[in-house]
Amino acid sequence: MKTVVTAQGQYIDSMVDPRFGRCSWFIVADSNTGQFKAVSNEKSFEASQGAGIQAADNVTRLGVDSVITGHCGPKAFRVLKAAGKKVYTGGGGTVAEMLDRFKKGELKEAETADVEGHWA
């Protein structure tokens, strides 16, 4: 099972990036192999609009089941849910800490976006 965490750096001990659409990196953790992979979010980061939608689309392509981030807006949330992903907002601390809490079942799945969209 693969989980992605938005991160400010490309390492497992990097801090969680509170922004979803404009986060710096995606850290993909594979619980079957125990391996980690960092994927740059540069393209969405620099998008003039629609960063959340684009990031959600890219995350979907990473083949993950769950997404852990700080905040997720309505448009990104809609894409992630349409793609059948589980979303966890309210993330903080390091990526490793979040994954640990996730494994222990301490995170509660988000039912809605937790922030407002930037465009209408």
Place this chain on the structure above:
Amino acid sequence: MLSDLTVAIASGKGGTGKTTVSSNLACAASQAGGEVYYVDCDVEEPNGHLFLKPRITGSRRIYVPVPAVDEEKCTYCGLCSEICQYSAIVCLNKTILTFENMCHGCGGCSLVCPVGAISEKGRDIGVLEEGRSGPINFIHGRLTVGEAMSPPMIKAVLSTGKKGAFRIIDAPPGTSCPAITSIKSADYVILVTEPTPFGINDLGLAIDMVSELGVPFSVVVNRSETNNHLARNYCSARGVRILAEIPDDRRVAEVYSRGELVFDAIPDFRGYFTDILISLGKEAKR
């Protein structure tokens, strides 16, 4: 008397006096005779109507084309999603999502769809109103509050009214899409500035923008002061012509705050606007 000329009144900084210059120019031009249009392209917050007080004679809703996907035909190939630069259409495994507010209405998605699954429907973005203020033809657009896509409304406003007349475009401030859309088809641009550090900084950006577009232009310094050389020095350093200076005068602020036209209320200010018209006539011939 000017005809067959479109002049856009623009600025980098907001609040420098675009509407004051354009509404009073419209007034001066109509008194000189000939057909005059005042066209308010500041569709996010149009304010020319506060001064010209037009009688609105017609209005129509303005729509931008957005994609309507027929999922019966869709093969989820993802080409639409790939070509969209605005993330307005997303193709997931067996789902297509559209985000109408993000769509710029370019029509790219329906063009690339290999199975003809995408048609276009209209999304309402606001209202365009036409009317008359005495002899002045008046046109403005009012974008729905919260709507982010102003260029389609601006284009609708610009394409309304008769060609061949003297058209004064009251452009939105700034140097991004709304301002560029408003001025790029003009024959001439007047950049209104004020002699303050903010005014000069943004004038510089506006000069860069107009130069890039290749539209001839000059500057009008509003709220000008005799001993303040900020704008004069800046324009001279950049080799830009100052078409006119309108002095700083408390009476103008008072007239403005009452929603009146300087041209009507302060007779000794009329000359500034008629002089601009004469200069425009000369500039347009060049």
